[in-house]
Amino acid sequence: MKTSQYFLPVLKDAPSEASTASHRWMLQSGMIQSTVSGIYTWLPLGLRVLKKIKTIIRQEQNAIGAIEMLAPTLQPATLWQESGRYDDYGLEMLRVNDRHKRLLVYGPTAEEVFVDVVRRCIQSYKAFPLNLYNIQWKFRDEVRPRFGVMRGREFLMKDGYSFDLTPQASKETYCKVFRSYMRAFYRMGLSVIPLRANTGPIGGDFSHEFHVVAKTGESALYYDSVLENRTPPRFEISDFEEVYAMVDEKHLPEQCRVPAEQLKIARGIEVGHIFHFGDKYSSSMNAQVSSKNGEVVNLQMGSYGIGVSRLVGAIIEAFHDEAGPQWPLSISPFSLGIIHIQENLESKAEDLYCKVKDLGIETLWEDRPLSPGEKFALMDMLGLPFQAILSEKNQKNSQIEVKVRKTGERYCFSLDKFLEWLHLNCSEQISLPETIKT
């Protein structure tokens, strides 16, 4: 993509409403624009990141046999009355009367809709287990939206719902989803801590939250510091079972047996939350099936959420410096940025741009007549993992300069060597241990 043909409305200065790094950089680097309090328009650059996160989540969900579908954003209030949750969400749930005065809600989550879908189709126990998910916009009418997409009102969520015949099978599904979440976060370059959590209005018997550790996190985390010494990647729930890791409300100092000097207290950003709640919804909403031996049983359920739009902010909180975000390759809007310092290098830059595109590498070429300083600052603010810099000085030696955004490392290569290096570094996505590849 050439910036002259792109829509990249960056801001010169940090916007005054931004109180966190991610909020600032998402506004300033032209990823989002605030449409009204807590509701954002995703500009082209931001949408690219959002889509890449969706793709990773989708791949990991499909890999464990979860099946994608799509619930509507608006749901009938009657379903919420039936489950008994209509009042639980209070003012956070956006309620609206349609023209016939039928009450709809903008889904803050979709347990009821998924239970309704499944119960209307049940013919035999043979259809189970079922693990269904969707990635859809949700709404929670926060009293004070803040931190940009981190605590917005309209937000994109991956929410999944599992239906099993027995509590044991249901817990195994929960463990599978746990693993798929850890894998997905890992592929986004994130080091995420799973902690035991309360179930809140979703209900249920156990629950984990997934947190990115960041100073600007809204939640307090309490965990055994051995967690930090473990060799990543550890994806199985069993890897964490014996280790103390609690969110704020769940941490009871009098019950915590971790020695004080070993207890880590940190701030975290919640990016995922999973619940196992057995038959809470299937009993109230009559989602039953005759088992193999003829007994009528309530379906055993879990529900599983990832804050997709929030992750964009969380990743910036985890990876940025004073010049802008530092995108991990797997979710970066583009892999490479190209700038040419002198205007007479335009055709050289165009040639490089075409060659890199031919390799299938997503590239953004700053082809507008900006000053060198503006180009350098823009590229750092965009945060693409690699920058190729063409200057007269290096061209004399037929060299291309490369800058690695995260480390600041610089290399000089001939064109051929550069293409080889780039190809290697861009195809080398974070590799997962062979044994658990799916």
Add this chain to the structure above:
Amino acid sequence: MKTSQYFLPVLKDAPSEASTASHRWMLQSGMIQSTVSGIYTWLPLGLRVLKKIKTIIRQEQNAIGAIEMLAPTLQPATLWQESGRYDDYGLEMLRVNDRHKRLLVYGPTAEEVFVDVVRRCIQSYKAFPLNLYNIQWKFRDEVRPRFGVMRGREFLMKDGYSFDLTPQASKETYCKVFRSYMRAFYRMGLSVIPLRANTGPIGGDFSHEFHVVAKTGESALYYDSVLENRTPPRFEISDFEEVYAMVDEKHLPEQCRVPAEQLKIARGIEVGHIFHFGDKYSSSMNAQVSSKNGEVVNLQMGSYGIGVSRLVGAIIEAFHDEAGPQWPLSISPFSLGIIHIQENLESKAEDLYCKVKDLGIETLWEDRPLSPGEKFALMDMLGLPFQAILSEKNQKNSQIEVKVRKTGERYCFSLDKFLEWLHLNCSEQISLPETIKT
């Protein structure tokens, strides 16, 4: 995909609420489920079709330089008051007060939001032309939702907005989008007629509707029958300019110079609508820019919509028989269905399933123990372009039977020949004339 591991809740009988073929088959073949009047949940099979349509549209939009972004579903009412359209939509526009009593609307379209995005970023005329689009859920509170997704309330729309510096440039953009629409519909296997149309509440100076001709269409179309004799594909607006083609409201018998015997009157399903409206929104909403010679000009705009979810229904209306839909390959949920008649052929079927998957061809294997009659009926109802049928009779001769869903043709092949035939037929997507490939 194996059906035993899929979520494919088909219905035995035609649902009583379905009054059109597409509504019937979408419900019966497990593509959608009605959540509440005019609001649907997209089940896995339906979502696959929806996504393929999105992909084709996206590719054709990107090919003309349009840039994807994403507006929120909820918009501030203030923007609509500013453009003067707040009252135009009447009861069709869903209005909701948030917890602070600020009025939001669920976007039925997004002219205002896109104008707002662009006017807040304008720094120079050099940023133009701009052609932006998004694919997002919209809501129109139809008084009587009907025909399934064809006239639903929550629906998926691709809507795009172009911003040019001069009326001439804006009209050229309009023509480009016209062409991209014709290409997209063509790639979906559709023969679509573009007709001159009124602009309605969107406003503007000229407009085209794109219609699929179908007996169940809600609109009356009047066009010169020479249109039907033209060799497809014709993608340019100039190919249609001289030919009479009007939607109902635009057809004035006294002004129509087409001889009566040559005038075709048909029913159509509107799948796209484009508008050129100059500065209607840019003047009311102050989207101005200083041109090269210092003059302040209003941006010239067009807006362009495709009914993405409606297209799923329209394609079924165009392609079905009494047994179910007949999906064009490019948007079919799977390319091949596999059934084995006798249970002892299960391992043979699995072997075939794996081999076809290895070719990268999307395949659905009915691996559940249904009767042969049930399997045949299910496959026809799913409407996948090709079926592979394994039976003891053919296995004796080491043959696989193939059925082409649309024509009913049947062939027998050896395994190797079958894979070769399938590969050829599945990679042979509808080809576009070389000259206008992008």
